[in-house]
Amino acid sequence: MSTTTQSALAQPKPTRELRVVEDSGPLAHLFDTARFDHLYRIAGAMAAASLLPEHLWRNKQGVFEPEQVRGNCFLIVNQSVRWGMDPFAVMPETYVVGGKLAYQGKLIAAVVNARAGLEGRLKYEFKGKKGSDDFTITVSGKFPGDEEASELSLSVGEAKTGNDMWRKDPEQKLVYSGAVKWARRYCPEIVLGVVTDDDIERMNERAAAEEKTVKQKARPVFTEPQPEGPAPVVAEENTLEPKEQKPEPAPEKKEPVFVPANAREKLAVALRDLDFSQERFVSGLRRIDPGKVADGITIVPQLPEEVCERVLEEGLDEILDFIRIKEAKDEDRAGK
Template sequence: MNTPNTESLTLQEQGQQLSVLGAFANSEQFQMAKQAAEMLASSSMVPVTYQNNPGSCFIALNTALRLRMDPLMIMQNLYVVQNRPSWSGQFAIALVNICPKFSATWFEYRNEEDFQKGVRMCAQLKTGQNVYGTWITPEMVKAEGWGKKWQTMPEQMYKYRAAAFFARTNCPEALLGLSVEGEAEDIAGKSQPDIKPPLFKSREISGGDVVDAEKVADSPRLPVAAKIPGKSDAEIPPPHIRLMEALSCTEEELNAVFKKASGGKVDSWKKLTTAKLEDCLGNLGEMQAVLAEIQAQ
């Protein structure tokens, strides 16, 4: 017969197992998560990247179980860039803030009058000892060639990257090994193929100039319905969904990108062929730049 202390220990061990394995803790947990994922995928209230996508909903649920958080909150802060799941910057900071190791967290500037001189995240351990993250400096940003968001929202990006560096050094378990907003985009931006899709003509665009979508039909193209490793044709989301995932944007923002790039001639992804949408997936860098301009307005 189990004593109260033994029962308490058993519950604690089960909780620890759940936090590590999530939906894979046991067959019953797996089936419950699978059913919940199918239900969430059928809802129009979840972010668009999860709609009709029970596989992604299952992964979000598993992450929520491991962090012991609300699944919808996870879905709202977990997005995918180039098949790499990433936390939103503000959520990454929140994960560090609620880490039980720390009694307080804060950002430190090298120069209070100019955050771009350097930013790092700091925290105080429950023992009273202070720990410090890596300085994120303009020299680092330049040397690494980090992308467009560093021009349009620099202070936020300095803090997001400072939080990411701090977490990986001082509380790696908080991020579950995932990247933080901007990191996956910067990696993707360095590896983009030198192919210009129809809406982004291969030429210099002067200030205020707009690409004419009807005049660039001869642009190089990627193969239609390009294969995604490890996925069958039936599992591959349509190109507009993959574009929204890669750009971390809504359908409205995606339409705004096409409208701006085409000078108002293409105001919706629905007016583009599948081939042209696949082309756009081959060069996300310029689409991200247009999106950044729209978001900055």
């Protein structure tokens, strides 16, 4: 980081009178004035470090403003508080691609083991030939009160991206990717809104494929050369006989196509296509993360736009699977 940026961060900012808010809820680190200020000071200390990762203080366009650097660091501090982890240990396990802050899969695996409330740790079993796409991992973890462990299987062919680690150490990479996928299915509240290295790599691959398709469509189309020689003789029409007038077919009526304009509408359409009611979805989402769904919200159009965006980014199918699992567990407890 440049000396100018470090000195600017170290200078005290002019203070202004703030309204003091006291909060002891699950998001007190954001809504309580004293706690928020303390986290912001931690972010300032992180931003002033000379060993700060480059992606937090500059990009291709140049060096960020000091407050932008501090804001980037605050994102890491806030996520670390949610996980109950040391923000300075989390910081090196981050990177930015395409303007998105992502976290390494090994960090997510550590978070699950430390914060998911499992009986023991995640367990891994392998089968198949190592080095082939059929090489498969089964990740399992047991929650207190469950009779059986929750399991998920993932093969190299299903998970691999362009990351070179899939070639050098596919077993370890499969552990990281399997742990992330397991967490998104069985404890999504821990990784809600978190983008991983696998996510970024897949987004980059999709973007590259789309760009290639666009370039292929833009290529000029050349017609085959016509054979040389005299032009074919075309028989003259008999203009004396009247031509039979055929009625023109009536134009087909096309139904207007509904195009979702925002994340709320996209989510509502997706739920409709999956035959999953909005009320059931909102109720299930409240069980997963009560802080994201305020009381009184019952349908998707009432949800905040950013919540709908995160649901779509995380994967609606996985969240619906988790809701179904939660519902089944609640029914079992009610039966007992």
